[in-house]
Structures are given as structure tokens and as C-alpha cells.
Amino acid sequence: MPYARHVLCLPLAALSLLATAPATTAAGDGGWSLTPATGGADGRPYVYAEGEPGTVLQDGVSVRNPGGKPLTVRLSGADADNTRDGRFTVRTEPADTGAWIAFAGTTGGHRTAVRTLSLTVPARTRAEVPFTVTVPVGAAPGDHPGAIVAVAGGRTSAVRVQLRVPGPALSALTVEHVTVRGGRIAYELVNRGTTVLTPRLAVRADGLFGRVLDRAPRTLPVELLPGRRIRLTEPWPHRPALDAVEVRLTVTAAGGAHGSGAASAWFVPWGTVAGTAAGLLTAVGAGVVVRRRRRRPPDPGADDRPGRDVELTGAMT
Missing domain, CATH: 2.60.40.10 (Immunoglobulins)
Structure with a gap:
């Protein structure tokens, strides 16, 4: 060099x-x-x-x-x-x-x-x-x-x-503020040492029924300067449709730098849930209407039906 x-x-x-x-x-x-x-x-x-x-x-x-x-x-x-x-x-x-x-x-x-x-x-x-x-x-x-x-x-x-x-140098970093939303994993990297770092990132996510994401370590296209903080995102296009997961990011760099961060996320197909809820509400509403129709009081104008006058007259004497 x-x-x-x-x-x-x-x-x-x-x-x-x-x-x-x-x-x-x-x-x-x-x-x-x-x-x-x-x-x-x-x-x-x-x-x-x-x-x-x-x-x-x-x-x-x-x-x-x-x-x-x-x-x-x-x-x-x-x-x-x-x-x-x-x-x-x-x-x-x-x-x-x-x-x-x-x-x-x-x-x-x-x-x-x-x-x-x-x-x-x-x-x-x-x-x-x-x-x-x-x-x-x-x-x-x-x-x-x-x-x-x-x-x-x-x-x-x-x-x-x-x-x-020259002299004793410190290689250290942290992973902070991990969030999952909109098909992306966002996180912050902080260089807490005294050397320029080229981080390597590994991503893992575990759901209720096992691992749903496992990405091997890869070098990020950044050079993180000492004392600096940057915010990056990781795409996750094929996330679960219905699951509760914990996402963990692990970052390493030369000189022994190592950091990790995690976040929990729920994946719920809200469109399906909303459609199901709407169907249930419709069914319940229909049942209420039927029950109300069955319990409707007698019609006062319908007293010419057979047997009705005899029953009422007998009750009044």
C-alpha cells in the first residue's frame, strides 16, 4: 500500500x-x-x-x-x-x-x-x-x-x-433500534471504536413453528467511520402471512467487533381477518332480524282470523 x-x-x-x-x-x-x-x-x-x-x-x-x-x-x-x-x-x-x-x-x-x-x-x-x-x-x-x-x-x-x-486501537460496534414494518427490517449501526469498519451482516428470524429467515453473513457496502451512526434497511419480501417472529441481526467487523440486536413482530393477514369479521357480523345481524321477526307482537288489525274472537270473548266474560 x-x-x-x-x-x-x-x-x-x-x-x-x-x-x-x-x-x-x-x-x-x-x-x-x-x-x-x-x-x-x-x-x-x-x-x-x-x-x-x-x-x-x-x-x-x-x-x-x-x-x-x-x-x-x-x-x-x-x-x-x-x-x-x-x-x-x-x-x-x-x-x-x-x-x-x-x-x-x-x-x-x-x-x-x-x-x-x-x-x-x-x-x-x-x-x-x-x-x-x-x-x-x-x-x-x-x-x-x-x-x-x-x-x-x-x-x-x-x-x-x-x-x-499507531497505537492501541479499539474495534467495536453496536446494533440498535431494530424494527420490522412494511416488508423491511430497519436498524442502526454505531461505530463505538477508533477504527473504520466494514461490517458483515447476518439475519435470522424464528417463528412459532420454526425458522422463517436465515441469511448468511455478507459484507455491507458501507465504511462506518469512528463515532458515526448510520441507519440501514434489509428487505424481507417473503415474510410469513400469519406468525409471531423474533428477528435477530448479528454484525461483525475486523478487529473482533461484534454486535447484535433483535425485535419481535406479528404478521397478521388483516384483509382476511377483516373479511371474516365482516361475514360474521353479517350472519349475526341476520340472526337478530329473524329473531326479531319471530317475536313480533300480534297485529291488532288481524282479529277476523278463525278462533281469535272466541278466545278473546271467553277471556273477557
Whole structure:
């Protein structure tokens, strides 16, 4: 894995502009791109750095402008973050790794390290932009995810910076707020350790008459950052029609992280129940009508029927 070199300072002359052939234009974004500086034949998906507290690490990013006009780009450091559903994003106000990132710049005509760098990349040119990560004294062991963010032409792009501080690290997570409704199992994962986790999820559900769901562990398409909470859902299209079940989720990750959570759910075919209830009410209602008809009092206007006058007259004498 590529690694960052240890340096004491960042020279201003480290910024270089390299002519490049026109690149394939990304759809709808003007064509410019931000990538880690060249780190092999296939490049690197992100920047990885590891250093003790108090050290200064150096690496770089490339800004490629394949267009026919100069491109002004604004670069800055940021803390990485998870969205609510686990996607990668960045925080607008860095407090950790983003605040440790600096670029070569000038202030009052003097060379200095700046938190934000604005540069113009000529047409059909690639700019190699070095940066440093200063690991502060007292930085906690573990992962400190960050990013280099570039803004140009109304678009924002970012390169991840995976910084690790050596030392005892904690790998821990919990599964919380498990619910079952609408054909889906919803749950929350919380990274309570100091390392980035790629969770593996297993799902099991037991009903009154045995197991009704058993999914083997699989890797989730998320990277859960330290201290972050995300909410995910698991589809369950073929759930029981009538049963009482307990659903249990078990999540594991590298470093011995293990967590589980459970929820109970009742599955009742309410449409069938409603139809049956309506039929019973109809039948009961009909029986009441019949009983009421049978108990109707005699009709006063029907006294000309045979035997009726004789019985009434005899009772009155």
C-alpha cells in the first residue's frame, strides 16, 4: 500500500504543472478531475498515511484540466463523515484530520502553509499539488479519516485521506433500534471504536413453528467511520402471512467487533381477518332480524282470523 513520506517542511516549488493529452470528459461536470497523485501504474483510490503524534506527513493530489480554458480550483482539507444511510461525505467545518491538512502558499509575500489554496490550472494541463498532514501531539491512536476537497466550475470533488495514528486501537460496534414494518427490517449501526469498519451482516428470524429467515453473513457496502451512526434497511419480501417472529441481526467487523440486536413482530393477514369479521357480523345481524321477526307482537288489525274472537270473548266474560 502506498505510504506518505516524513518531511519537516513543504516547499512552495513543489507545485508542478504537467502537460497532458485531452482526457475523456465526465458527463455534465466540465471534465476536470481530482485524484491522488500518481502512485503506481493503476493509480490509487485514496491517500493513505500513517504517522506518530508530532510528525509531519507529505503526499499530493492531481487536478486535471482537459478543457480548452484555464480552470481555477479551490482546495481545502476536510473531515470525512458518513451520511445517515452510510454514504461517504465530508464535514464543512473540519475539526480533526481536515484541520491538520495544509498546502504551500504565500501570505504577505512569504512562503507559508495555508489551509485553503486557490490555483489556476491551464488548459489541457495536470497540476500536481502537494500537501502535508501534521499529526498533533496527543492525537489518539486509531483512524482519522479526512479528505482533500476541490471546488471549481460549480462542482465539488474529493479525495479520501486515510490517516492512521499507531497505537492501541479499539474495534467495536453496536446494533440498535431494530424494527420490522412494511416488508423491511430497519436498524442502526454505531461505530463505538477508533477504527473504520466494514461490517458483515447476518439475519435470522424464528417463528412459532420454526425458522422463517436465515441469511448468511455478507459484507455491507458501507465504511462506518469512528463515532458515526448510520441507519440501514434489509428487505424481507417473503415474510410469513400469519406468525409471531423474533428477528435477530448479528454484525461483525475486523478487529473482533461484534454486535447484535433483535425485535419481535406479528404478521397478521388483516384483509382476511377483516373479511371474516365482516361475514360474521353479517350472519349475526341476520340472526337478530329473524329473531326479531319471530317475536313480533300480534297485529291488532288481524282479529277476523278463525278462533281469535272466541278466545278473546271467553277471556273477557
